[in-house]
Amino acid sequence: ELKVEQNPLFLSMQEGKNYTIYCNYSTTSDRLYWYRQDPGKSLESLFVLLSNGAVKQEGRLMASLDTKARLSTLHITAAVHDLSATYFCAVAPGTYKYIFGTGTRLKVLA
Amino acid sequence: DAGITQSPRHKVTETGTPVTLRCHQTENHRYMYWYRQDPGHGLRLIHYSYGVKDTDKGEVSDGYSVSRSKTEDFLLTLESATSSQTSVYFCAISGIEGGEQYFGPGTRLTVT
Numbered sequence: 001e002l003k004v005e006q007n008p009l010f011l012s013m014q015e016g017k018n019y020t021i022y023c024n025y026s027t028t029s030d031r032l033y034w035y036r037q038d039p040g041k042s043l044e045s046l047f048v049l050l051s052n053g054a055v056k057q058e059g060r061l062m063a064s065l066d067t068k069a070r071l072s073t074l075h076i077t078a079a080v081h082d083l084s085a086t087y088f089c090a091v092a093p094g095t096y097k098y099i100f101g102t103g104t105r106l107k108v109l110a
Numbered sequence: 111d112a113g114i115t116q117s118p119r120h121k122v123t124e125t126g127t128p129v130t131l132r133c134h135q136t137e138n139h140r141y142m143y144w145y146r147q148d149p150g151h152g153l154r155l156i157h158y159s160y161g162v163k164d165t166d167k168g169e170v171s172d173g174y175s176v177s178r179s180k181t182e183d184f185l186l187t188l189e190s191a192t193s194s195q196t197s198v199y200f201c202a203i204s205g206i207e208g209g210e211q212y213f214g215p216g217t218r219l220t221v222t
Contacts (some may be wrong), residue, residue, distance in 0.1 A: 004152075031208055042200065043153075043213040088152060092208035097168075098143070100152040 002027045004091055006101035014109050016078050021104045023072040023089035031092045032065050032072045036085045037103070043088065047074075079108045113137055114214040116201050122220045129188040131217050133201030135181075141204045142184040143168075143211065144176060146197040153200065159184055160207070191221045 003026040013019050023032070031050055035043040047056045049065035049072060056063050060083065062075045072089055084107050090100045113136030123129050133142060141160055145153040145168075155168030157176040165176050173195060175187045188195055201214040 033210060035213075042215050045210055045212065048210050090153075090211075094208075098155060098208075098211065100154075102150060102152040 002093060002097075002099050004089060004099045004101040006087075006089060006104050008104060009102065010105045010107075012107045012109060013076075013079050015080055018078065019076050021074040021076070021087055021106075023074070023101055025070050025072075025089075025091045025093075025099070027070075027091070027093040027099075028067075029070075029091035029093040030067060033090045033092070033098075034063050034072070034074055035088045035090065037088065038085050046087075074104075076106075079106075081108050081110055084108045114201060114203055114212060116199075116214040116217050118217060119215065120218045122222060123191050124222055125192055126190050129191050129219065129221075131186045131199055131201075131219070133184045133186070133214055135184075135201075135203050137203060137205070137212070138181060139203040139205045139212075140181075141207065141209075142178065143202040143204075144174075144184065144186045145200045145202065146170065146195075147200060147216075148197050156186065156199075188219075191219075193221050195219065196221045 005024045034047040037043045047063040052067040054065045060077045065072045086103045086105045088103045117132045143158045144156040154170045159165045159178045177185045199217045202211040204211045
């Protein structure tokens, strides 16, 4: 069964702290995507990781991909309240198919 | 933002009635997808399309059908709605196979 597992599922952190969200997947995939979703809103694309060792950064967020370990990380640096959202990773292991993780709900406390 | 709209945005319907959700895109993307989002399940693929009149099933397709007669429109039909189909439905598009997806605003469907 194709699975994408994120952990933690829920994360409450203080402003200014660092933390990492992990995304493990069970099948071969050279592509991994990170999305952000605010409550009641749609999904917004954050990062597209297309090869082993890919690293992308945008502001306080940095994503990386290790295809050999089937692992992607989303690192948060010096969290701010505006980063509070649910973060999803997704892989595209085959023709037309996308498998999403269940999401990590991040709450940044002032 | 990618030009994707969904209609209706909210709908309440009764069990047993047919329901059609519409996804419209102005990006001329080849690939279109319907997902449902439920707490604890992330997004699950219902159906997808890889071209006009070319569609296939996703992982949770039972009780749903789709049609795509034009590049810009992808319709999702619940033939006879059930309470288990209460969910938020998202349409997505992508320009290349397995490429980055862009999501519509979603449709919240409640089946009573």
